[in-house]
């Protein structure tokens with residue numbers, strides 16, 4: 001089965017990692033912009049977007065990985081001229097291969113600037129009809145989640161355009177009830193889903209396979225490029241039906257990012 005990794009950062013990974021992923025059946029991925037540097041000005045972000053769109057897609061293509069990209073402003077790296085940057089992004093989103101607004105998110109629910117920047121990006125996603133990936137942090141997740149839900153309600157974005165990432169089963173239920181996608185990532189320090197407890201029961205009763213995507217969030221902090229293929233293999237051995245795996249690891253990502261993978 002071929003796998004779609006919905007959230008990773010290939011610009012901080014080696015070419016060997018890309019080849020290893022392809023050998024293990026990862027064939028599509030979305031590389032999202034992130035806090036790769038301090039991101040002190042809009043120029044740093046624009047150079048980062050340019051690298052993702054040209055060099056990283058070319059590098060991935062050479063390894064056999066079809067790479068799409070997303071552009072956004074990370075809540076942990078807001079430049080001093082962020083609102084000027086936000087003016088540039090809509091036009092950049094219309095380029096071939098750019099499929100999402102992200103990585104966005106909220107780290108501190110009391111930080112007004114973080115909230116304003118997130119809201120502006122949700123409105124941007126709504127206006128251009130592209131999905132938005134919203135990360136939630138590992139500390140005070142519930143409070144952040146509640147704030148994110150409030151911002152989403154205020155913006156009136158179509159729910160099928162929203163992926164709230166790094167959610168535990170309880171928050172996932174709330175997100176799915178509102179019509180949003182749930183993301184689980186296998187980022188090693190704090191994964192909510194470890195292969196050893198990802199049972200069919202967890203998948204079917206705690207998460208909703210119709211609204212779930214699972215990603216590696218591969219970055220400079222995580223070191224196993226095979227984390228997703230290993231999870232698929234583990235789930236196969238646990239007896240998760242192939243049609244469910246196909247849905248979570250290929251069909252859902254294609255639907256979320258509005259891609260025809262044929």
Ligand SMILES: [Zn+2]
Pocket residue numbers: 007008009032034103217219
């Ligand atoms: Zn990420």
